[in-house]
Amino acid sequence: xADKTNARVLQQIRFLKAQDVxxxxxxxxxLCGAFLILITLIxxxxxxxxxxxxxxxxxxxxxxxxxxxxxxxxxxxxxxxxLVTALLAIPLGVATGVYLEEYASKGWISRIxxxxxxxxAGVPSIIYGIMALSLFVYQFGLKQSILTAGxxxxxxxxxxxxxxxxxxxxxxxxxxxxxxxxxxxxxxxxVSNHILPYSFGGIMTGVVIALSRAIGETAPLLAVGAVxxxxxxxxxxxxxxxxxxxxxxxMDSYTVLPIxxxxxxxxxxxxxxxxxxxxxxxxxTMTLVLxxxxxxxxxxxxxxxxx
Amino acid sequence: xxxxLKRQLTEKLIELLLFLAAAxxxxxxxxxVYTLVTEAFPFFKxxxxxxxxxxxxxxxxxxxxxxxIAALVSGTLLTxxxxxxxxxxxxxxxxxxxxxxxSARVREFTKPLLELLAAVPxxxxxxxxxxxxxxxxxxxxxxxSGFNALSAGLVMGIMIVPYVSSLSEDAMRAVPLxxxxxxxxxxxxxxxxxxxxxxxxAFSGIASAFVLxxxxxxxxxxxxxxxxxxxxxxxxxxxxxxxxxxxxxxQVSQGxxxxxxxxxxxxxxxxxxxxxxxxxxxxxxxxxxxxxEKKVK
Amino acid sequence: MVKNxxxxxxxxxxxxxxxxxRPVLNSVSLPVFENSVTALxxxxxxxxxxxxxxxxxxxDLYGAVKYEGKIILQPSGFDILSNEVDPLEVRMxxxxxxxxxxxxxxxxxxxxxxxxxIRGIKKKSYIDDKVEDSLKKAGLWREVNxxxxxxxxxLSGGQQQRLCIARALATEPELLxxxxxxxxLDPISTAHIEELVGELKKAVTILMVxxxxxxxxxxxxxxxxxxxxxxIEFGESSQVFTNPKEEKTENYITGRFG
Numbered sequence: 134x135a136d137k138t139n140a141r142v143l144q145q146i147r148f149l150k151a152q153d154v155x156x157x158x159x160x161x162x163x164l165c166g167a168f169l170i171l172i173t174l175i176x177x178x179x180x181x182x183x184x185x186x187x188x189x190x191x192x193x194x195x196x197x198x199x200x201x202x203x204x205x206x207x208x209x210x211x212x213x214x215x216l217v218t219a220l221l222a223i224p225l226g227v228a229t230g231v232y233l234e235e236y237a238s239k240g241w242i243s244r245i246x247x248x249x250x251x252x253x254a255g256v257p258s259i260i261y262g263i264m265a266l267s268l269f270v271y272q273f274g275l276k277q278s279i280l281t282a283g284x285x286x287x288x289x290x291x292x293x294x295x296x297x298x299x300x301x302x303x304x305x306x307x308x309x310x311x312x313x314x315x316x317x318x319x320x321x322x323x324v325s326n327h328i329l330p331y332s333f334g335g336i337m338t339g340v341v342i343a344l345s346r347a348i349g350e351t352a353p354l355l356a357v358g359a360v361x362x363x364x365x366x367x368x369x370x371x372x373x374x375x376x377x378x379x380x381x382x383x384m385d386s387y388t389v390l391p392i393x394x395x396x397x398x399x400x401x402x403x404x405x406x407x408x409x410x411x412x413x414x415x416x417x418t419m420t421l422v423l424x425x426x427x428x429x430x431x432x433x434x435x436x437x438x439x440x
Numbered sequence: 441x442x443x444x445l446k447r448q449l450t451e452k453l454i455e456l457l458l459f460l461a462a463a464x465x466x467x468x469x470x471x472x473v474y475t476l477v478t479e480a481f482p483f484f485k486x487x488x489x490x491x492x493x494x495x496x497x498x499x500x501x502x503x504x505x506x507x508x509i510a511a512l513v514s515g516t517l518l519t520x521x522x523x524x525x526x527x528x529x530x531x532x533x534x535x536x537x538x539x540x541x542x543s544a545r546v547r548e549f550t551k552p553l554l555e556l557l558a559a560v561p562x563x564x565x566x567x568x569x570x571x572x573x574x575x576x577x578x579x580x581x582x583x584x585s586g587f588n589a590l591s592a593g594l595v596m597g598i599m600i601v602p603y604v605s606s607l608s609e610d611a612m613r614a615v616p617l618x619x620x621x622x623x624x625x626x627x628x629x630x631x632x633x634x635x636x637x638x639x640x641x642a643f644s645g646i647a648s649a650f651v652l653x654x655x656x657x658x659x660x661x662x663x664x665x666x667x668x669x670x671x672x673x674x675x676x677x678x679x680x681x682x683x684x685x686x687x688x689x690x691q692v693s694q695g696x697x698x699x700x701x702x703x704x705x706x707x708x709x710x711x712x713x714x715x716x717x718x719x720x721x722x723x724x725x726x727x728x729x730x731x732x733e734k735k736v737k
Numbered sequence: 738m739v740k741n742x743x744x745x746x747x748x749x750x751x752x753x754x755x756x757x758x759r760p761v762l763n764s765v766s767l768p769v770f771e772n773s774v775t776a777l778x779x780x781x782x783x784x785x786x787x788x789x790x791x792x793x794x795x796x797d798l799y800g801a802v803k804y805e806g807k808i809i810l811q812p813s814g815f816d817i818l819s820n821e822v823d824p825l826e827v828r829m830x831x832x833x834x835x836x837x838x839x840x841x842x843x844x845x846x847x848x849x850x851x852x853x854x855i856r857g858i859k860k861k862s863y864i865d866d867k868v869e870d871s872l873k874k875a876g877l878w879r880e881v882n883x884x885x886x887x888x889x890x891x892l893s894g895g896q897q898q899r900l901c902i903a904r905a906l907a908t909e910p911e912l913l914x915x916x917x918x919x920x921x922l923d924p925i926s927t928a929h930i931e932e933l934v935g936e937l938k939k940a941v942t943i944l945m946v947x948x949x950x951x952x953x954x955x956x957x958x959x960x961x962x963x964x965x966x967x968x969i970e971f972g973e974s975s976q977v978f979t980n981p982k983e984e985k986t987e988n989y990i991t992g993r994f995g
């Protein structure tokens with residue numbers, strides 16, 4: 134009798150062990166499967182696109198002929214737009230994060246701001262686009278300009294920067310603040326001399342991830358009316374005669390890489406799909422480089438400060 | 441004395457500036473709601489709510505215009521459902537694997553990779569869906585049309601796996617070790633402990649991950665705009681073309697869009713519907729999550 | 738009265754890290770008598786919890802560990818520490834109750850039924866009987882019989898700990914391990930549990946780690962005093978507490994250190 138029960142138990146243990154092993158491999162396959170699918174897709178795209186990546190592709194304007202079309206206007210446009218985005222979103226986002234973590238009392242005002250940011254992070258990007266279309270393009274009269282695009286994306290990535298800033302600040306232990314106050318520092322002195330430098334790594338990680346998101350974002354710019362066929366560069370910001378600097382480029386028409394890619398995908402001719410693949414590789418490389426950079430920054434700063 | 445006054449003044453000024461920055465985020469929400477409502481308002485004066493809700497055709501740019509939002513909503517629900525069928529099981533299995541089975545080293549290596557998965561631009565995912573996944577699926581389903589909800593949904597699903605897995609994993613890792621030990625000490629296997637103790641204990645966290653994933657899938661634009669076709673159709677056929685709320689906005693935006701035109705107004709109408717959907721799911725998700733965080737404390 | 742041996746520790750040496758100069762347990766040998774309570778006492782860091790956790794191979798959960806020596810369950814002669822034995826099998830035979838009550842976030846009923854369910858038992862009437870029986874043994878039945886479907890987290894700390902005891906009893910373990918079961922409880926709940934331990938030993942052999950010397954004196958039949966990984970003294974509790982043979986034991990129980 135005892136032997137019989139024992140045999141049953143042993144059999145069950147064998148089953149449980151097998152179940153554990155099976156699940157381990159299921160997990161592994163799912164995890165690797167997701168990566169594998171993605172890598173296959175990327176490799177396939179690379180195979181199509183990489184032969185197109187030559188100097189002309191980077192320095193040609195769009196064309197009706199696929200073989201002559203390039204991404205000159207697109208990558209210059211992307212850089213200009215991201216510059217505006219960064220100038221708007223970084224100060225605003227970091228300031229908001231600092232305010233919420235270091236200044237705001239736990240009252241209803243900060244509750245509302247917090248809830249609001251949580252919800253803004255969940256608003257689909259295309260909604261930012263149609264909001265900007267009504268507000269920036271028509272009511273402010275900014276037209277389909279680099280400024281409009283930059284501001285639209287700036288608002289879009291603001292929640293990311295705020296959230297990561299707050300997380301970075303939160304990792305700083307309270308005794309650092311107390312040490313600063315004990316020496317007679319004011320709040321702002323504490324923030325500028327201690328909080329911001331120590332959380333710099335975390336904030337930068339968030340900023341880089343947010344900017345990489347902005348570079349890849351397509352939908353809101355389609356909504357504000359970005360055009361793909363731009364055969365000129367924005368006005369240079371430096372002039373040979375007084376006043377030597379010009380902000381005319383802010384008001385220029387533009388195109389960006391993802392829009393250019395979308396345009397090429399949407400065309401029925403297959404030659405343009407090759408261009409799309411090439412633009413996709415450029416875009417993917419840019420975002421992956423930025424994200425790797427973010428991971429490295431985080432890793433370095435985690436090593437530097439151990440509380 | 442003068443120095444002290446100056447110091448106090450600077451402090452107050454800086455605090456005011458920081459407060460204004462924080463308050464500006466509320467202004468963004470205000471502008472979103474304000475523009476959507478004011479731009480869409482004239483539309484509802486012309487089109488009755490009944491036609492809007494119960495008509496099944498959406499042809500605002502045709503001569504005989506019909507305004508049945510159900511066509512776009514059904515497309516949205518269809519692609520979202522397909523995406524969730526991929527993202528939920530894959531996301532949860534990944535989360536259990538990373539939180540309960542994988543070693544710390546595997547985890548440290550995998551998490552950034554999953555983040556990279558989430559960083560790929562959506563237009564690139566759109567390319568995958570239309571030019572790689574659809575031709576592949578056509579070998580299995582010869583009737584599959586060139587633009588279809590299926591491949592758009594599948595690719596979107598892979599895209600949101602990282603969201604589901606990272607939020608679910610956070611929730612599982614927050615389950616106290618003592619519960620796992622209690623289960624294992626009774627002779628339970630890892631699998632039994634994971635599925636009978638850890639997942640139920642982390643349930644609200646996982647549920648909020650699901651809800652937030654739904655919200656993301658509903659709001660996703662480029663993949664469906666590129667690969668799902670641009671034909672508003674009431675129905676749930678995954679093999680044929682369809683159109684989502686987001687894809688409609690993209691489609692109309694590509695044409696000339698003077699302020700006040702029919703096309704212009706309809707994108708704000710779609711925007712409102714879209715915002716209502718995502719906002720509802722976001723609020724549900726956050727409430728569940730908030731409750732979970734309270735419970736853990 | 739001569740008692741049968743239920744479990745026997747033979748020359749057990751154990752360390753978490755093979756490179757460590759000194760093992761956490763150093764050649765410990767100890768008998769555990771059937772239907773009695775054996776208390777493990779000693780200052781913190783003496784290895785008493787480590788020893789307890791060898792009895793159900795909990796250490797195996799956290800990386801590859803190496804046991805030297807044996808723990809033999811009688812009368813079967815089953816060696817808990819043998820490499821051929823799966824920790825799962827050990828834990829099906831040996832129950833454990835932890836320092837802090839750790840009920841699962843399930844109903845009271847499901848908590849007690851859990852051990853049976855993971856063993857693949859599905860018969861409802863059998864599980865019902867077992868749940869009632871275990872709750873009665875743990876002295877909790879009268880308090881909860883009208884709300885078995887209620888969440889276990891609604892119970893008080895002492896009730897939760899008795900629920901954890903019931904949970905361990907439901908699977909009829911050969912040996913029950915208690916790891917400082919009252920350290921997180923108030924004095925009244927502690928008294929409850931001590932009383933309960935005295936009752937339970939009629940049904941199951943108990944091995945208990947405690948930081949509370951009075952508790953060891955009151956609730957146990959045998960006491961083992963450990964110090965820095967060595968077993969210093971083992972004997973009937975009355976003897977160890979009134980007439981210790983070793984100087985270290987005497988110093989400890991008279992409060993000169995620890």
